[in-house]
Amino acid sequence: xxxxxxxxxxxxxxxxxVDWFLGEFIEEYVVRIINLCxxxxxxxxxxxxxxxxxxxxxxxxxxxxxxxxxVSAYFTxxxxxxxxxxxxxxxxxxxxxxxxxxxxxLLVGGAAAAAAGLIVGVPxxxxxxxxxxIATLGFGEIVIILxxxxxxxxxxxGLPGLPNYASSFWILTFAWICxxxxxxxxxxxxxxxxxxxxxxxLAAEVMGIRVARLKVMAFIYGAFFAGIAGGLLGHLLRxxxxxxxxxxxxxxxxxxxxxxxxxxxxxxxxxxxxxxVLPEALRDVEQQAKLPGIxxxxxxxxxxxxMIFRPQGIFGQRELSLKLLRRVLxxxxxxxxxxxxx
Amino acid sequence: xxxxxxxxIATLALAFSGxxxxxxxxxxGGSGATEDSVKLGLxxxxxxxxATFGGDTKNGADLAVEEINKAGGIKGKLIDLRFYDTAxxxxxxxxxxxKLATQDKVLVAMGAVASGLSLxxxxxxxxNGVPMVSPSSTNxxxxxxxxxxxxxxxxxxxxxxxCAVFAYKELGKRKAAIIRNQDxxxxxxxxxxxxxxxxxxxxxxxxxxxxxxGTKEFASQITNVKAKEPDIIFLPCYYxxxxxxxxxxxxxxxxxxxxxxxxxxxxxxxxxxNSKGALEGSYFGNHYSPEDxxxxxxxxVKGYKAKYNTAPSxxxxxxxxxxxxxxxxxxxxxxxxxxxxxDALAALKDFKGVTGTFSIDENRDAxxxxxxxxxxxxxxxxxxxxxxxxxx
Numbered sequence: 014x015x016x017x018x019x020x021x022x023x024x025x026x027x028x029x030x031v032d033w034f035l036g037e038f039i040e041e042y043v044v045r046i047i048n049l050c051x052x053x054x055x056x057x058x059x060x061x062x063x064x065x066x067x068x069x070x071x072x073x074x075x076x077x078x079x080x081x082x083x084v085s086a087y088f089t090x091x092x093x094x095x096x097x098x099x100x101x102x103x104x105x106x107x108x109x110x111x112x113x114x115x116x117x118x119l120l121v122g123g124a125a126a127a128a129a130g131l132i133v134g135v136p137x138x139x140x141x142x143x144x145x146x147i148a149t150l151g152f153g154e155i156v157i158i159l160x161x162x163x164x165x166x167x168x169x170x171g172l173p174g175l176p177n178y179a180s181s182f183w184i185l186t187f188a189w190i191c192x193x194x195x196x197x198x199x200x201x202x203x204x205x206x207x208x209x210x211x212x213x214x215l216a217a218e219v220m221g222i223r224v225a226r227l228k229v230m231a232f233i234y235g236a237f238f239a240g241i242a243g244g245l246l247g248h249l250l251r252x253x254x255x256x257x258x259x260x261x262x263x264x265x266x267x268x269x270x271x272x273x274x275x276x277x278x279x280x281x282x283x284x285x286x287x288x289x290v291l292p293e294a295l296r297d298v299e300q301q302a303k304l305p306g307i308x309x310x311x312x313x314x315x316x317x318x319x320m321i322f323r324p325q326g327i328f329g330q331r332e333l334s335l336k337l338l339r340r341v342l343x344x345x346x347x348x349x350x351x352x353x354x355x
Numbered sequence: 356x357x358x359x360x361x362x363x364i365a366t367l368a369l370a371f372s373g374x375x376x377x378x379x380x381x382x383x384g385g386s387g388a389t390e391d392s393v394k395l396g397l398x399x400x401x402x403x404x405x406a407t408f409g410g411d412t413k414n415g416a417d418l419a420v421e422e423i424n425k426a427g428g429i430k431g432k433l434i435d436l437r438f439y440d441t442a443x444x445x446x447x448x449x450x451x452x453x454k455l456a457t458q459d460k461v462l463v464a465m466g467a468v469a470s471g472l473s474l475x476x477x478x479x480x481x482x483n484g485v486p487m488v489s490p491s492s493t494n495x496x497x498x499x500x501x502x503x504x505x506x507x508x509x510x511x512x513x514x515x516x517x518c519a520v521f522a523y524k525e526l527g528k529r530k531a532a533i534i535r536n537q538d539x540x541x542x543x544x545x546x547x548x549x550x551x552x553x554x555x556x557x558x559x560x561x562x563x564x565x566x567x568x569g570t571k572e573f574a575s576q577i578t579n580v581k582a583k584e585p586d587i588i589f590l591p592c593y594y595x596x597x598x599x600x601x602x603x604x605x606x607x608x609x610x611x612x613x614x615x616x617x618x619x620x621x622x623x624x625x626x627x628x629n630s631k632g633a634l635e636g637s638y639f640g641n642h643y644s645p646e647d648x649x650x651x652x653x654x655x656v657k658g659y660k661a662k663y664n665t666a667p668s669x670x671x672x673x674x675x676x677x678x679x680x681x682x683x684x685x686x687x688x689x690x691x692x693x694x695x696x697x698d699a700l701a702a703l704k705d706f707k708g709v710t711g712t713f714s715i716d717e718n719r720d721a722x723x724x725x726x727x728x729x730x731x732x733x734x735x736x737x738x739x740x741x742x743x744x745x746x747x
Binding site: 040041042045046049093095158161162168169170171173174177246249250251252253254256257292293296299305306308309 | 401440442444446449450453454470471475478494496499537538539540542547
């Protein structure tokens with residue numbers, strides 16, 4: 014317990030420090046990409062619990078994001094609804110006013126996504142593999158269709174004017190919580206049980222693991238953080254619409270996982286960073302080369318080459334650690350390392 | 356494992372710290388102009404779902420920049436156009452806006468086409484005090500995002516209202532039916548405002564049917580519409596849906612005395628061939644008509660055809676106009692200063708563009724007429740211009 018608290022304090026102060034550092038010394042454009050990286054990390058790491066650790070194939074992450082984004086925005090944003098009969102606009106002030114309302118709004122958004130995770134998880138997690146993928150894909154589409162028909166949150170037009178609350182501080186804090194939480198989870202009995210389910214569901218059940226229950230719990234955990242990430246993304250973009258959370262968004266997160274190595278937490282982090290930074294970094298290449306559209310070609314090419322030459326992803330199921338680095342480094346360097354030691 | 360975490364966080368923080376350090380010394384002077392050039396930004400989607408719209412807009416803007424630079428630039432400075440693709444994604448629009456505002460430090464930014472993308476970019480420009488002019492975002496909320504956000508096209512509410520005025524006053528229609536795409540913000544916006552205005556004028560909306568994105572078979576909607584015997588059918592949809600809808604409407608025996616009416620989404624070279632004659636005698640509102648005989652429009656059409664070998668769409672015309680609007684504003688401001696250019700944009704009066712003569716109103720929207728075009732043979736003929744004061 015003490016350790017958890019200490020880690021939280023370390024995380025918050027670190028986020029605070031980095032937030033100050035970024036604001037003071039780093040260009041706004043770079044800060045924005047770092048913020049997007051933070052959100053992508055939350056998404057990838059939380060999906061890794063479902064897809065990587067537990068071995069279920071979910072394609073519904075964008076649906077959970079949409080729920081988190083819309084629910085949190087519902088509390089923080091001034092809503093304007095046009096009455097199509099009279100032509101009047103009904104204005105509703107934010108329910109949680111001010112920046113301190115942001116965290117409760119985010120948590121409510123995350124909780125709503127988790128509740129959706131429970132509702133979806135119970136019936137669908139009986140399915141396996143492709144069937145589960147299709148069921149969760151359907152869930153994502155249902156969320157989009159519902160949002161498209163809710164006039165109070167702007168229907169197809171979306172919801173503009175979200176307040177500017179998603180600072181680097183909050184994004185990095187939640188990314189830290191998500192990553193540290195997932196590390197704990199991975200090492201706990203719960204995490205081991207999830208891995209057992211991934212490796213062999215039948216054997217796991219024989220060993221006394223309550224498979225159905227644990228799968229739903231993993232699903233709820235992933236959905237909660239997807240909801241948080243959706244809320245953060247909405248408040249960073251300052252406008253949300255159903256199309257932002259389409260099927261392609263889910264795919265993007267899955268690609269991050271596969272690139273990093275399905276089942277590897279550090280892989281998920283690296284995959285999230287690479288796939289967020291790459292399209293932006295290639296902008297300058299595109300400008301220099303004077304080849305419009307080359308950005309997307311290179312992006313796709315990287316993914317294709319990766320899957321041909323390293324189908325298990327950058328890290329496979331391994332984790333990146335200093336121990337691994339030391340093993341990979343050439344012997345000469347390692348030798349030099351030990352020489353400096355007294 | 357802990358080491359790994361520290362490493363990950365460190366990578367995150369330091370990944371670009373070398374490349375992206377704040378350039379504090381240059382902030383005061385960063386108003387987008389150097390000795391002999393002025394930096395303008397353009398951000399539209401040339402890839403993704405709405406790539407054709409962005410591509411046309413960019414072509415129009417490129418043509419204008421080429422013309423201006425050939426004629427000596429703006430107040431003696433050549434335009435250095437920084438273009439970025441927003442890939443039809445809100446995240447990318449926000450990123451590009453940040454890049455244009457803080458890294459390229461452009462004087463004025465132009466874009467985006469889709470309202471959803473303009474809404475993601477607008478807060479960034481507003482925060483950095485960079486004037487943003489959207490060529491074609493029609494959602495009313497776009498310019499409500501701040502005093503630096505402008506647009507040079509008409510709005511969904513005006514367009515919907517203008518169609519209602521045209522149907523009621525010019526065509527003398529009293530019973531309208533609407534068939535809308537419920538998944539599309541543009542379609543529902545137009546439908547809502549048409550409905551409001553038509554009822555306010557004294558007409559009756561006898562049917563208001565909706566369909567889902569991707570529908571190809573509209574029999575049930577059309578049956579409901581036919582039962583109510585409307586004298587005009589409003590189709591606020593894009594041309595591909597309109598082509599199918601119109602054939603099925605005529606196929607179900609709703610005669611030529613019930614014309615169809617729509618908005619600028621109808622405009623496409625494919626509309627007439629795809630609808631196989633079903634739209635003959637129908638009307639739609641548009642930003643301009645390439646058939647407009649005025650010298651200014653014909654010069655633009657000729658220049659565009661020479662460069663791209665195709666007739667310019669409305670989006671190309673708006674892309675062309677937006678560059679000239681910015682040029683005019685910079686000349687009016689007299690200085691290469693963001694705040695002064697913003698004020699000049701806000702005060703823009705009677706600008707003569709290829710999409711009509713317009714002024715910027717107190718909401719930073721363009722007050723301009725809509726051209727109602729009639730489908731006749733293989734041409735769109737301009738029949739009527741409706742002005743904002745007609746719809747009030």
